[in-house]
Amino acid sequence: MSSPVETPPAKKPADDGKSVIDMSKMNEGQRAALQVTEAARESHDDISFGGNLFMGRWKPEKLYPLTDIDPEEKPRADKFLADLATFLREKVDADLIDRTGEIPEEVQAGFRRLGAYGIKVPQKYGGLGFSQTTYCRACLLMASHCGNTFAHLSVHQSIGVAQPILLFGTEEQKTKFLPRSAAGELAAFALTEKGVGSDPARVTTEAKPDGDDFILNGEKLWCSNGTRAGLLIVACKTPPKLVDGKPRTQITTFVVEAKSPGVEVVHRSRFMGLHALYNGVIRFTNVRVPRANVIGGEGRGLKVALSTLNSGRLSIPASSIGVAKRSLQIAREWGKERIQWGVPVGQHAAVAEKIRRIAAHAFAMEAMLITTSRLVDRDKKADIRLEASMCKMWGTEKAWMCLDELMQVRGGRGYENVESLKARGEKPYPVERMMRDNRVSMIFEGSSEIMRLFIMREALDPHLKVAGIALNSERPWGERIKSAFAAAGFYAWWYPRQWLPFGGGAPAGMHPRLADHMDGVGGLSRRLARTLFHQMVKFGPKLEKRQVLLGRLADIGTDLFAIAASCIFAQKQINDGQPADRVLVLVDDFRAQAMLRIDQNFRGIGNNADQHGYDLAQQVINGDHQWVEQGIV
Ligand SMILES: Cc1cc2nc3c(=O)[nH]c(=O)nc-3n(C[C@H](O)[C@H](O)[C@H](O)COP(=O)(O)OP(=O)(O)OC[C@H]3O[C@@H](n4cnc5c(N)ncnc54)[C@H](O)[C@@H]3O)c2cc1C
Secondary structure, eight states, X not given: OOXXXXXXXXXXXXXXXXOSSOOTTSOHHHHHHHHHHHHHOOOOSSOOHHHHHHTTOOOGGGTOSOOOOOTTHHHHHHHHHHHHHHXXXXXXXXXXXXXXXXXXXXXXXXXXXXTTTOSSSOGGGTSOOOOHHHHHHHHHHHHHHOHHHHHHHHIIIIISSHHHHHHHOOHHHHHHHHHHHHTTOOEEEEOOBTTBSSOGGGOOOXXXXXXXXXXXXXXXXXXXXXXXXXXXXXXXEEEEEEETTEEEEEEEEXXXXXXXXXXXXXXXXXXXXXXTOOXXXXXXXXXXXXXXXXXXXXXXXXHHHHHHHHHHTTHHHHHHHHHHHHHHHXXXXXXXXXXXXXXXXXXXXXXXXXXXXXXXXXXXXXXXHHHHHHHHHHOTTOOOHHHHHHHHHHHHHHHHHHHHHXXXXXXXXXXXXXXXXXXXXXXXXXXXXXXXXXGGGGTSSSOHHHHHHHHHHHHHHHHHHHHHHHHOTTSOHHHHHHHHHHHHHHHHHHHHHTTOSSOOOOOTTOOHHHHHXXXXXXXXXXXXXXXXXXXXXXXXXXXXXOHHHHHHHHHHHHHHHHHHHHHHHHHHHHHTTOOHHHHHHHHHHHHHHHHHHHHHHHHHHHSOOHHHHHHHHHXXXXXXXXXGGTTXX
């Protein structure tokens, strides 16, 4: 169904390859970072559910109805997932792997036998050829049991060779590399360097053309699987291109054979959790790589890396669901089993509140992920940037919340490690290990802060397309005036519609309670859209600096997406035979929790101490309040 507040498409601005963002007030570092990431942005004409949500356009038909995976795939996928679950349960000792920091060879051999290194690789290249949904279910399963083996397999196929080659590889590259990857020759993805974390424009690893080859020099940091990999995806700086007479950094991505002369593992990194992650520092000294190993074309490396992360990113929230479901299982058992003050602890309201939060969020996380995965299965080129980022940012944060609540439900036993619990004859729930293994999920493959910026960049995109040129002091006046007239026409039509006093409607066939929730989300999306617009008018180009405020808007949009996905997922469960009241109670409760956050975030937009807090932080960094640190060692 279509929104009653349909907006006419904005006239497309002339695509001259220049960014519509005004960078005139930025320093060189900010400008370079933004230029490079803007140039690497994917561009889609068809705006996704999430993009429309931020524009106050209600498009549930983009997600609804939720369909099953292909009937051809279903029996094969069910068997694979059942075999994988049995293998994990019987042969993968997650605590041993955590303790020793090694994944035993027989475990890796077992994964190879199951085909777990090539879950999404098409069968014609030696993989299992499963959908994104089945892949996510496999990730969920692995992470619910063992964070280390999940990370090992997910890095290999979500960001290692398989994903970028599937997205951007030539037929020759697919034929050469995919069978090796599917057979279990370990793959890694090397973007990060000492000076390159969230800001990929600063890549220093260099690839110099030399005849039909490139010569690579540099050092990559924290390359997961890197110390054992046979194939590395490496992002390098290649000779700059002249844009408007100025040199512009070019990033190019290569497949590098790890056994090539000059590739050296110089350090294995060790972390708080994920003890068996084969992660390290990889040095490249005069490494010769054939031009045929460039992925996606010279200068398109960041696009390759960012697009790889976009779809690859879904495996992390899949792991978050595994963690949340396991947390729920442990909280359920312990909440009933542990008696204190005469009753099971789960009957004390303060503990019940935690169990309720874990249950509702585990349900909503799965709803968001499966809804998004199905978009990819329907159309491999679908624009899921916003939805995938929301799944990653929200899923990892909510999984951490679930773990934190679980730790409290378990009391002192949550903090005690498995060996100690076992030695005392108690049930060895691995809460302490799960916490250690999971904290990094909010940092790697796009930190939560970067995800919020990314979400808001995409949310603002329709506005930038309509009004960006008019507001951009770097553009000629003629262009700006023309754009201002076009923008005025658009907003005269669009803005009044964001005040229409009714909901968004719901797709036909939904349970009345779910339809009611959906209708409410549609209405709230207009409140979100006009609030975002008001902030744009208030702050102009400086809005970009208001990260905390933008974060609130990103969080509202994400919670709205979570409610809508929960309703759609719930309808599917009911259609598949789940008793409606058992499903509805979860949706109702999740919605109630999400609405509290949404209300609070809306309130915080007009009433906050953001600027005061920012100023204080700058004073702290400048050392003005070092006196507060007195009294420590
Ligand atoms: C266990 C582990 C495995 C990893 N595996 C890989 C891998 O396989 N391949 C690979 O290439 N990399 C890998 N990484 C690197 C990982 O992706 C980076 O840690 C991540 O990109 C963040 O970079 P950083 O740690 O340098 O943080 P920084 O970029 O230095 O950021 C520090 C803090 O500032 C915030 N921040 C930075 N910029 C902004 C901004 N503009 N606005 C607001 N906040 C900002 C960040 O969110 C963070 O909170 C791994 C890291 C770890 C810890």
